Amino acid sequence: MSNVIALTRVELKNYWRRLIENMGAGKRKGLIIVALIWLVFTFIFLSVQLSNTLYLSLGQMGLSELTFTIMYLIISMVIMFLSFSALINLFYYSKNTGFLLTLPIKENVIILARIAVQYVFSFLMSTVFLLPALIIYFSRSGLTIVGLLGGVIVLLLAPLAPLLIASILVVLVMSTVGRSINRRVMSVIVNFLVIAIIIGLQVLIARQSASGDFITKLLLSEDGLLYYFGLRFPPVVWATRMITGSFLNLVLFVGLNLVILISVNLLARPLVRNTLRSFNQAESKVIHRRASYQGRSVIGALVRRNLQIVYKTPAFLMNALLLIILPLFIVGINLLSGTQSIESWRLIIDSLNRPEMQPWLPLIVAAVLISPAFIGTFSATAITREGKHLWQIKTAPVSAQVDLKARLISCAVIIGIGIIYLPFVLIWMLPVTVMDLLWGILIVLPTVYAMLTIDICIDINRPILNWTSPTHAVKNNLNIMIGLAWRLLLGFLIFIVIRVISPVVTTLTLKYVLLLLMVLIAVAGHLLFRKSIVKYQQLEIK
Amino acid sequence: MLRLVDLTKNYDGKKLAVDGINLDVSSGEIFGFIGPNGAGKTTTIKMITGMLLPTSGKVFVDNVDVRNRPVEAKKRFAFVPDHAEIFDSISGFDYLNFIGDIYNVSKNLRQKRIEQFTVPFGIYEDLGKAISSFSHGMKQKLMISGALLSKPKLFILDEPLVGLDPKSAKMLKDIMKEHCAAGGTVFFSSHVLEVVENLCDRIAIIQDGRIIAMGTVADIKAQGGSLEDIFLELTENE
Ligand SMILES: Nc1ncnc2c1ncn2[C@@H]1O[C@H](COP(=O)(O)OP(=O)(O)O)[C@@H](O)[C@H]1O
Numbered sequence: 001m002s003n004v005i006a007l008t009r010v011e012l013k014n015y016w017r018r019l020i021e022n023m024g025a026g027k028r029k030g031l032i033i034v035a036l037i038w039l040v041f042t043f044i045f046l047s048v049q050l051s052n053t054l055y056l057s058l059g060q061m062g063l064s065e066l067t068f069t070i071m072y073l074i075i076s077m078v079i080m081f082l083s084f085s086a087l088i089n090l091f092y093y094s095k096n097t098g099f100l101l102t103l104p105i106k107e108n109v110i111i112l113a114r115i116a117v118q119y120v121f122s123f124l125m126s127t128v129f130l131l132p133a134l135i136i137y138f139s140r141s142g143l144t145i146v147g148l149l150g151g152v153i154v155l156l157l158a159p160l161a162p163l164l165i166a167s168i169l170v171v172l173v174m175s176t177v178g179r180s181i182n183r184r185v186m187s188v189i190v191n192f193l194v195i196a197i198i199i200g201l202q203v204l205i206a207r208q209s210a211s212g213d214f215i216t217k218l219l220l221s222e223d224g225l226l227y228y229f230g231l232r233f234p235p236v237v238w239a240t241r242m243i244t245g246s247f248l249n250l251v252l253f254v255g256l257n258l259v260i261l262i263s264v265n266l267l268a269r270p271l272v273r274n275t276l277r278s279f280n281q282a283e284s285k286v287i288h289r290r291a292s293y294q295g296r297s298v299i300g301a302l303v304r305r306n307l308q309i310v311y312k313t314p315a316f317l318m319n320a321l322l323l324i325i326l327p328l329f330i331v332g333i334n335l336l337s338g339t340q341s342i343e344s345w346r347l348i349i350d351s352l353n354r355p356e357m358q359p360w361l362p363l364i365v366a367a368v369l370i371s372p373a374f375i376g377t378f379s380a381t382a383i384t385r386e387g388k389h390l391w392q393i394k395t396a397p398v399s400a401q402v403d404l405k406a407r408l409i410s411c412a413v414i415i416g417i418g419i420i421y422l423p424f425v426l427i428w429m430l431p432v433t434v435m436d437l438l439w440g441i442l443i444v445l446p447t448v449y450a451m452l453t454i455d456i457c458i459d460i461n462r463p464i465l466n467w468t469s470p471t472h473a474v475k476n477n478l479n480i481m482i483g484l485a486w487r488l489l490l491g492f493l494i495f496i497v498i499r500v501i502s503p504v505v506t507t508l509t510l511k512y513v514l515l516l517l518m519v520l521i522a523v524a525g526h527l528l529f530r531k532s533i534v535k536y537q538q539l540e541i542k
Numbered sequence: 543m544l545r546l547v548d549l550t551k552n553y554d555g556k557k558l559a560v561d562g563i564n565l566d567v568s569s570g571e572i573f574g575f576i577g578p579n580g581a582g583k584t585t586t587i588k589m590i591t592g593m594l595l596p597t598s599g600k601v602f603v604d605n606v607d608v609r610n611r612p613v614e615a616k617k618r619f620a621f622v623p624d625h626a627e628i629f630d631s632i633s634g635f636d637y638l639n640f641i642g643d644i645y646n647v648s649k650n651l652r653q654k655r656i657e658q659f660t661v662p663f664g665i666y667e668d669l670g671k672a673i674s675s676f677s678h679g680m681k682q683k684l685m686i687s688g689a690l691l692s693k694p695k696l697f698i699l700d701e702p703l704v705g706l707d708p709k710s711a712k713m714l715k716d717i718m719k720e721h722c723a724a725g726g727t728v729f730f731s732s733h734v735l736e737v738v739e740n741l742c743d744r745i746a747i748i749q750d751g752r753i754i755a756m757g758t759v760a761d762i763k764a765q766g767g768s769l770e771d772i773f774l775e776l777t778e779n780e
């Protein structure tokens with residue numbers, strides 16, 4: 001046990017140190033910390049809002065304790081899904097596993113420590129969402145001693161059940177299917193499965209709640225809604241009753257968590273031993289083709305290498321694929337979410353098909369085409385993705401300019417794949433003309449260029465090269481947040497521009513104004529990029 | 543071939559790792575850069591190869607200033623670091639081809655040289671596999687083969703003999719000698735003294751970021767005792 005705690009502490013410290021390092025120094029650090037605190041407060045605010053709304057509407061039905069139930073359910077689901085992919089990475093794709101295996105500790109200690117790390121993150125997350133719900137419920141519905149005790153227990157134990165279910169699933173999946181397939185393919189399949197399950201659940205819930213008698217059925221009995229959820233996730237019922245002051249359910253809840261803990265510890269041991277080790281050796285099986293000696297230009301070789309790094313690293317590949325298909329996914333989710341949303345989609349598309357919308361079509365085309373670049377801050381990790389391998393490029397006879405150009409091109413290729421099919425979708429759904437498409441593309445080109453260059457400048461200024469797991473490079477990366485932040489500002493700016501000038505000018509003028517704005521931003525991006533080349537040249541690899 | 547002028551590195555203004563090093567390696571030499579752990583060998587090599595910027599001082603490779611004309615300078619040397627951190631999801635062939643592309647090695651030469659180095663190292667048969675399946679020694683051999691692919695004028699290695707078995711170490715020493723016989727120059731670091739005796743034309747001994755002795759092995763020996771004694775003495779007295 002002390003081993004587990006020690007290892008967990010080391011991993012958390014490591015994580016924390018890296019987080020601090022990545023924040024930079026001096027004034028910049030202060031700014032980022034302020035931004036982070038602001039972000040946390042936004043979440044707390046959101047969760048207070050949500051709990052409040054839930055309490056009011058559920059209170060009218062006399063089911064105010066369901067405020068907590070629903071929040072608890074949501075957060076449990078979120079933790080389970082997030083943990084599923086996080087644990088796969090922590091268990092199987094963490095680079096320091098090999099080193100840890102050489103230490104005189106049991107394998108299951110490594111696994112338990114990894115779960116503990118994920119527990120700490122999950123605990124912080126669930127507290128942000130559950131604490132406001134609990135406070136709102138207690139302050140209005142009254143507080144008992146057992147209820148208070150239950151509240152504390154539920155905060156501490158809430159992440160456990162979903163976390164342990166996720167880790168059992170991970171070990172099961174990886175030890176059965178995981179070994180027969182290439183691990184890169186495996187990781188991508190698993191991630192998509194997770195997404196499919198999330199969407200499936202959403203579709204199911206949306207469909208069922210859309211039919212009116214489902215809700216009346218739920219509300220027929222006093223505990224209907226509760227049992228509906230509870231049937232699928234028993235701890236929820238016990239946790240809810242525990243909050244309302246039932247001592248029996250408190251005992252049940254704690255007992256259940258203990259049982260899960262013990263059984264996982266027992267079950268994981270034999271399974272984990274096989275998987276941890278075999279996955280560390282898995283890649284020796286990969287045989288590539290025989291000798292080949294084709295030559296490429298320098299920039300071609302660099303672009304190929306950058307694309308290989310994306311393609312051969314599961315976490316990066318996932319990122320790229322998501323950005324490529326996300327626009328389709330969003331449409332898909334909405335279309336599948338039952339008759340109501342199909343209707344609303346038809347309404348939207350019908351209204352876009354109306355003649356008076358015709359002048360706006362170029363802007364709509366532009367908005368759709370920009371979406372992959374808007375959500376994908378892919379070049380904000382263009383250098384970070386190299387990690388510890390950057391020395392190779394740094395000591396090779398390649399100028400900073402050529403190197404960065406190759407990185408830009410490879411990001412453009414990936415974003416380009418995400419964009420290229422969208423015009424066909426548009427033509428299929430809307431009465432767009434060739435001119436509309438041309439205008440859309442004309443506006444999109446400088447915008448994409450601006451996004452690529454400005455993002456890469458962010459990465460040049462703060463690359464993270466010391467990551468041990470690729471997930472660190474792309475998930476817990478502030479560069480991506482900064483990339484998203486400036487996009488939001490840009491979106492806001494465009495919104496203001498359209499709002500202010502559209503009543504006074506024709507749409508043709510508006511198009512020119514937007515085009516001009518985008519070209520200006522692209523020029524700014526270009527200049528910034530030129531300036532950053534010098535900075536990149538001076539980047540040190542310590 | 544390699545000239546360091548008052549080369550100094552101060553990490554973050556706190557740690558003076560290299561303190562005004564001057565040295566001049568002539569063409570055709572095997573030069574050993576010897577010193578205990580933490581002496582500043584890696585730091586010096588990182589400044590030569592452009593991974594670190596000197597706090598002050600200059601580096602010239604074949605009379606080309608590394609700071610001002612980095613690409614020209616880097617065309618003249620190849621580098622094998624002390625760690626084997628290379629992107630390892632690709633095959634050995636992919637790796638060597640990448641190097642060949644970057645250094646503009648023609649296809650025919652590429653094929654000839656890859657066989658020339660990887661066959662004796664015994665890794666040719668494994669080049670089709672992912673590098674991640676290579677052992678540490680195999681990775682190092684792959685990196686050495688890659689570095690020699692472009693027949694660089696200057697061959698820089700950081701602690702190259704660590705992790706190699708005796709047979710491979712002997713082979714690497716022979717490769718170094720051949721490289722010099724063919725007109726190349728070798729600059730390598732080591733914290734082990736025994737390797738330099740019958741290998742290096744000249745050595746420099748570095749401690750705490752300063753060069754405390756430099757010359758042929760015979761020169762330093764002439765100052766008295768075995769090289770080992772001198773080494774111990776030099777590193778203890780300072
Ligand atoms: N990134 C760094 N930041 C601060 N100090 C460093 C860094 N890298 C090395 N040092 C320090 O510089 C000195 C020289 O290190 P190094 O050049 O790696 O020695 P060697 O290669 O001779 O063993 C050591 O004292 C080491 O602690």
Ligand SMILES: [Mg+2]
Pocket residue numbers: 583584585624700701
């Ligand atoms: Mg060293």
